[in-house]
Amino acid sequence: MAIELYASIYKEIFPFWNKISESERDFICKNSFLMTYPKGTNIHDGNECSGVILVRSGSLRLYIVSEEGKDITLYRLHKGDLCMLSASCVLNSITFDVIVDAEEDSECCVINGSAFSKTAERNPDIKIFALETAVDRFSDVMWVMQQILFMSMDRRLAIFLSDESTRTGSDTITLTHEQIARYIGSAREVVTRMLKYFANEGITEVSRKGIKILDKKRLRNLAL
Amino acid sequence: MAIELYASIYKEIFPFWNKISESERDFICKNSFLMTYPKGTNIHDGNECSGVILVRSGSLRLYIVSEEGKDITLYRLHKGDLCMLSASCVLNSITFDVIVDAEEDSECCVINGSAFSKTAERNPDIKIFALETAVDRFSDVMWVMQQILFMSMDRRLAIFLSDESTRTGSDTITLTHEQIARYIGSAREVVTRMLKYFANEGITEVSRKGIKILDKKRLRNLAL
Numbered sequence A, B: 001m002a003i004e005l006y007a008s009i010y011k012e013i014f015p016f017w018n019k020i021s022e023s024e025r026d027f028i029c030k031n032s033f034l035m036t037y038p039k040g041t042n043i044h045d046g047n048e049c050s051g052v053i054l055v056r057s058g059s060l061r062l063y064i065v066s067e068e069g070k071d072i073t074l075y076r077l078h079k080g081d082l083c084m085l086s087a088s089c090v091l092n093s094i095t096f097d098v099i100v101d102a103e104e105d106s107e108c109c110v111i112n113g114s115a116f117s118k119t120a121e122r123n124p125d126i127k128i129f130a131l132e133t134a135v136d137r138f139s140d141v142m143w144v145m146q147q148i149l150f151m152s153m154d155r156r157l158a159i160f161l162s163d164e165s166t167r168t169g170s171d172t173i174t175l176t177h178e179q180i181a182r183y184i185g186s187a188r189e190v191v192t193r194m195l196k197y198f199a200n201e202g203i204t205e206v207s208r209k210g211i212k213i214l215d216k217k218r219l220r221n222l223a224l
Helices: A003-013 A024-032 A113-122 A125-151 A153-168 A177-184 A186-201 A216-221 B002-012 B023-029 B113-122 B125-152 B153-169 B176-183 B188-199 B216-224
Strands: A032-037 A042-044 A050-059 A060-065 A073-075 A099-101 A106-111 A205-206 A211-213 B030-039 B040-046 B052-057 B060-065 B071-077 B099-104 B106-111 B204-206 B212-215
Touching: A003 A106, A024 A032, A024 A113, A032 B023, A042 B188, A060 B125, A073 A125, A099 B002, A099 B040, A106 A113, A113 A125, A125 B125, A153 A211, A153 A216, A177 A186, A177 B176, A186 A205, B002 B023, B002 B052, B002 B106, B023 B030, B023 B113, B071 B125, B071 B176, B071 B216, B106 B113, B125 B153, B153 B176, B153 B188, B153 B212, B176 B188, B188 B204
Parallel strands: none
Antiparallel strands: A032 A106, A042 A099, A050 A106, A060 A073, A060 A099, A205 A211, B030 B106, B040 B099, B052 B106, B060 B071, B060 B099, B204 B212
């Protein structure tokens, strides 16, 4: 792909893009690769520095695996999302291994990790951006952890949506997140986040009209 | 405490200390407080911005709590360690709540969060330091998560007893079963049962004083 095309993509994604020199922008673009990963491809296996991955289309799944092969999804990345945990050479303080797979056919821009890292060392703005991206994911992972460990709020929300759908005889729940939060004794932010999680899992879909239940069976299983 | 004393402490802890101006150093010192927390004090309860906490003596425990009151220890902070997650106004991307308690009588320097934040906004080095401190803990938390999700309980307990013995330099662990259960994310009954098993195997001995490690080698083997 031509350098100009990478530049036009990065301009939209990287808040630091206009703060670095033209030669640095060129350097990043020249160290970028457009990759197409068929569904199921293992993109990163936790050991090496696979670089900074920007999702252009499709979706990636980040997860950890036990020695016995049990796996836990940390989060998913969609169009416009950035994977920083695959670039261990950029973030030295990340000492745990994650695995990244393409969950659908995915097209990604991959920036060579050491090239990105070199540029970040010279530009605090890049370094701050990389760290903030990682810290954002820290919050996601904590949320997953709390879900897994405490398993209460998602269950409560699933029960509520199931009941409400039965009650109204409709697959679409036309309440606001705020209202739902009040019903299940939670905060609006928690409901929004949980619904985002449900949407990522393909269980529900959030639209202007309300919350549409896509996978009744999985919702009911969650409510058990 | 005099500003000079804070300055002499921060010089050792903050890698950015000599990169910021004298007036900024003064500003941080003037917004610092020396706090003594008796054992058991709740220092931070997850909602507000309690500031950046530097442990001078004693130890702090960071944990998360479910609605049912179940808690999971994320990590502990000892002399020289820094708590950044208690300063939500410094790290906006941290959206989860942690609770911080003094586990022993502890003396801490606390820097007002908004003062620290203001200085960080003007100095990328401080911002990078704050983010890196948080990302370091991300790795700790991932480790805890893997322990809890993937490891069998006897192995987890063995690792905990080994680590604790190394940390305190003593063969006797003076924590209650309840406390240990909280550290390893289990229930008191489970810990008691496991310790009885360890005792039967001659690995440890439970006395009024605490848990004495009798067979270090076997304990270490269990922890592998």
